[in-house]
Amino acid sequence: MSTKTASPLRETLEQEIVTGQLAPGTRLEEMGLAERFHVSRTPVREALNQLASIGLVEIRPRRGAVVAAIGLKQMMEMFEVMAELEGMCGQLAARRMSGDERKKLAACHLQGQPFSENEDHDGYYAANVCFHECIYQGSRNAYLADQTRALRNRLAPYRRLQLRQRQRLSESFQEHGKILDAITQGDEARAKQLLRDHVTVQSGSFTDFIATLPSELIRNSA
Amino acid sequence: MSTKTASPLRETLEQEIVTGQLAPGTRLEEMGLAERFHVSRTPVREALNQLASIGLVEIRPRRGAVVAAIGLKQMMEMFEVMAELEGMCGQLAARRMSGDERKKLAACHLQGQPFSENEDHDGYYAANVCFHECIYQGSRNAYLADQTRALRNRLAPYRRLQLRQRQRLSESFQEHGKILDAITQGDEARAKQLLRDHVTVQSGSFTDFIATLPSELIRNSA
């Protein structure tokens, strides 16, 4: 909505939430944010509204805004949807990607190799985003890409922790290799299945994933 | 966000957009809406923000808000996603619905029969919503249900027109019957496929659908 003030504000907060700088459950007081960004409460409220609409913050009427803490049930639900959307992206990408796009995807993949070998989590995280972004674009469905990206961002604070597990990096990299093959060969069904699995169970059991999450990040009674 | 004022305002506007009372492309001036609802511009802006986040209105910075007009390309993209989400709902519903829920779905289905036979479009539309809502609930995935419902609402102004086509009602009713069967029998794959087709091509060609849309409703250059 707002152009000059509220928009950068939204982006900054979104970034901090997605990266985990602002942990789920953190209170977001309008006055505090207004002072921090040297603006009035009005654009702050707009930004919070927008973040609430994405689901990144939760606004309880008359009781302020907090960084959204996702309950266990809801998180499983979101991963279930995420898997399907990622799978769909992969399927469409396998069908529709141009030759150049396939080459670029391969390049993105290789770019992650050194990070994977050196266990550079932050580096691999960036390469990982790039790889998946390529697939989103390749689906040739901008709306699907937007939705999938939004959900990925919303789950990012949790997925990020997951990638910190030992050996998760090399596993992820190997899976990317298989996905790249399937897409390169135009094998829609296989690309879909691989991407679905890649996201959901992340090659290990979902229970393992849950077990590694700090309990503070999970809302207890929701 | 806001409780007393902005929330009902949002619901009213959303309803009017979804039902087509406010046609795509209609300008939404803040002052005008403020006077109409006897409130200030502040809650109006909040409501518009929320509607923009759902995608029901488009806000161009410094240039006001209009009811979102979906371009042809984007509409096809959204239908593609919608089909997948509906199919997923059907698949999960076939797997997870309780006996009672299946009975309720059957009841919803039968409820639409008279409307279908009498060509009562408004009546059938309501029954149709009920039928699909049952499936959403049955997926036991509240997040998926929310997303699917939101997309359905966003496409509602266009789908509504489609249902007005001759014989579309009885076709839809017959398809519902098959879907009900698949879900009742727990045939996940078939339920998924049937619901996918039900949404997308709507049993006829997508081109036919496009051809029946008034050109005013489609944004020409986007």
Place this chain on the structure above:
DNA sequence: AAATAGAAAATTGTATACAATTTAGTTTGA
């Protein structure tokens, strides 16, 4: 007469002021 430039009006974005509700702190009672 048409087109362009300028000015005025209207509309959006932001800030501030006010009202209402919630939360926290203190006091009083059992």
Place this chain on the structure above:
DNA sequence: TCAAACTAAATTGTATACAATTTTCTATTT
């Protein structure tokens, strides 16, 4: 000493005022 109730402070929701940009209308020139 603990609990409950009342008061005060803080925070959110709404309204209004002001600033900035866009749009429209008019006037002048070609």
